[in-house]
Amino acid sequence: MKPPATLPLPYAAGIGLRAPHYREVLGTLPRLNWVEVHSENFFGGGAPLHTLLKVREHYPVSLHGVGMGLASSTLLHEEHLSALVRLCADVQPAAVSEHLCWNAAVDMVINDLLPFPYTREALMHVANRVDRVQERLGRPLLVENLSSYLSFPHSEMSEGEFLAELTKRTGCGILFDVENLYVNVRNLGVDAEAFISAIPADAVKEYHLAGYSSCDGCLVDTHDHPVYPEVWQLYESVLRQIGPRPTLIEWDSDIPALSVLMGEAIKAQQRLDALEACHAE
Amino acid sequence: MLSDDLAGFARAIVHGESPAVRVDEGYAKYSAQVALEVYRNNYRGNLHDALAGAYPVVKRLVGDDFFRFMARKFITQYPSRNANLHRYGAELAEFVAAFEPAKQLVYLPDVARLEWACHCAYFADDGVVLNLNELEKVAPAAYGDLVLHMHPCCHVLHSNYPITAIWEAHQPGAPEDFRIDLDSGPVDALVSRNNDVVAVTELTPADAAWLLKIQAGTTLGEATAETLDRHPDFDLLRALQMLVAQNVFAGFTLGATA
Numbered sequence: 001m002k003p004p005a006t007l008p009l010p011y012a013a014g015i016g017l018r019a020p021h022y023r024e025v026l027g028t029l030p031r032l033n034w035v036e037v038h039s040e041n042f043f044g045g046g047a048p049l050h051t052l053l054k055v056r057e058h059y060p061v062s063l064h065g066v067g068m069g070l071a072s073s074t075l076l077h078e079e080h081l082s083a084l085v086r087l088c089a090d091v092q093p094a095a096v097s098e099h100l101c102w103n104a105a106v107d108m109v110i111n112d113l114l115p116f117p118y119t120r121e122a123l124m125h126v127a128n129r130v131d132r133v134q135e136r137l138g139r140p141l142l143v144e145n146l147s148s149y150l151s152f153p154h155s156e157m158s159e160g161e162f163l164a165e166l167t168k169r170t171g172c173g174i175l176f177d178v179e180n181l182y183v184n185v186r187n188l189g190v191d192a193e194a195f196i197s198a199i200p201a202d203a204v205k206e207y208h209l210a211g212y213s214s215c216d217g218c219l220v221d222t223h224d225h226p227v228y229p230e231v232w233q234l235y236e237s238v239l240r241q242i243g244p245r246p247t248l249i250e251w252d253s254d255i256p257a258l259s260v261l262m263g264e265a266i267k268a269q270q271r272l273d274a275l276e277a278c279h280a281e
Numbered sequence: 282m283l284s285d286d287l288a289g290f291a292r293a294i295v296h297g298e299s300p301a302v303r304v305d306e307g308y309a310k311y312s313a314q315v316a317l318e319v320y321r322n323n324y325r326g327n328l329h330d331a332l333a334g335a336y337p338v339v340k341r342l343v344g345d346d347f348f349r350f351m352a353r354k355f356i357t358q359y360p361s362r363n364a365n366l367h368r369y370g371a372e373l374a375e376f377v378a379a380f381e382p383a384k385q386l387v388y389l390p391d392v393a394r395l396e397w398a399c400h401c402a403y404f405a406d407d408g409v410v411l412n413l414n415e416l417e418k419v420a421p422a423a424y425g426d427l428v429l430h431m432h433p434c435c436h437v438l439h440s441n442y443p444i445t446a447i448w449e450a451h452q453p454g455a456p457e458d459f460r461i462d463l464d465s466g467p468v469d470a471l472v473s474r475n476n477d478v479v480a481v482t483e484l485t486p487a488d489a490a491w492l493l494k495i496q497a498g499t500t501l502g503e504a505t506a507e508t509l510d511r512h513p514d515f516d517l518l519r520a521l522q523m524l525v526a527q528n529v530f531a532g533f534t535l536g537a538t539a
């Protein structure tokens with residue numbers, strides 16, 4: 001069955017949909033504005049794809065990749081890209097996103113989201129790969145800012161400047177993860193205001209919110225907690241400066257009841273609505 | 282060079298080397314060493330979780346702590362090669378068979394093989410399922426030359442241990458009180474997928490012998506004749522009906538004469 005025609009993500013709060021909630025969502029069809037899933041979980045088709053296509057009949061779906069490795073020093077993984085192209089054809093997603101990170105070097109694959117020095121060389125490399133991905137997908141990609149635990153003395157620009165330049169060169173959009181920015185502020189001393197003003201507001205197409213944890217003084221982007229008050233505060237500030245965008249609640253570890261996720265989404269929705277009301281005045 | 286930086290960083294994570302890449306040394310609340318450990322833990326943790334996801338029964342059989350210990354050794358021996366975590370861990374059965382601390386659990390490698398087949402069945406492409414109407418168009422005289430293709434979801438496994446009983450007893454919601462006799466004799470298990478649910482069925486020795494030949498690409502005539510030699514009670518029609526109902530076949534070609 002063909003999914004309904006693609007619509008953009010609504011300027012409303014959605015949730016990350018993971019395996020523990022598939023059955024409940026399909027069984028009860030709760031009021032969700034939109035959902036986002038990890039692309040790789042549906043590569044190869046099979047039973048997971050059947051489930052996603054059923055979900056797609058009822059909700060706008062965003063595909064969020066964790067494995068493309070846009071900055072990896074190995075060749076762009078064509079099989080991985082083909083799987084994503086095929087998934088997009090099946091699902092007709094409202095958005096497709098990847099992270100500004102790497103996951104492979106030489107013969108090593110590290111299934112994680114890793115930072116790299118923001119150099120002009122890296123910019124050209126990543127821009128070429130984003131071009132290639134967008135060419136295959138036939139649509140713009142959203143690229144997400146990263147939470148990092150390390151930084152590099154030979155970076156020639158900030159992450160915000162890197163992203164701004166990337167959007168200019170490739171036409172890609174930005175998925176602004178507010179929690180990632182907060183983690184970088186606390187871990188690396190990144191200047192939040194500088195980041196917000198560096199990225200072009202028009203290119204920002206989506207926000208992410210999540211909870212982190214702490215390990216020996218380092219904040220780790222574990223997606224296993226509710227959104228913290230400091231992150232809500234930063235989100236409110238981002239909303240005022242950049243404007244409302246589709247906003248996602250992400251939760252990937254120790255996943256709570258669906259009602260908890262929906263409660264978090266309501267908190268984001270209230271902030272989006274408050275902004276709307278403020279603008280209407 | 283970006284490629285040198287990433288290679289140095291990757292070796293620091295995967296092989297525990299000190300990083301051959303310049304990183305900022307001190308942060309407000311922690312050192313670069315702490316940050317590196319976070320990345321190393323993430324790397325191992327993500328692979329551990331991928332193994333735990335693919336091998337839930339093995340994990341229940343050995344317990345969380347032992348599984349973590351075993352996974353850690355496995356990860357050192359088999360570093361990740363694919364950005365898709367669902368592909369990680371194919372060699373666990375092989376590894377377990379040679380893993381001294383698990384030697385007493387003689388059935389563990391076969392349980393791992395069964396679980397990997399289930400994991401692959403879940404993620405396998407839909408493919409097509411054999412259309413019986415197409416089969417009816419084949420002239421009866423040509424039946425012997427039919428080569429049946431197994432669906433990519435399906436797999437037959439042979440074990441000297443009761444792996445299907447062990448697998449069933451460790452599924453979520455299975456009764457807590459079970460008795461399994463490890464000496465109950467060999468078992469043939471069929472892994473298939475029906476309505477998105479992976480099923481494990483026990484086959485009779487005759488059905489299994491026949492299906493293993495089909496899995497290897499033998500023609501229907503040859504597979505049936507060889508099976509009847511050893512298992513005179515083999516009932517082809519009943520076996521076919523049972524297997525077609527479980528979507529075991531994807532299609533067919535007409536053997537050498539086609």
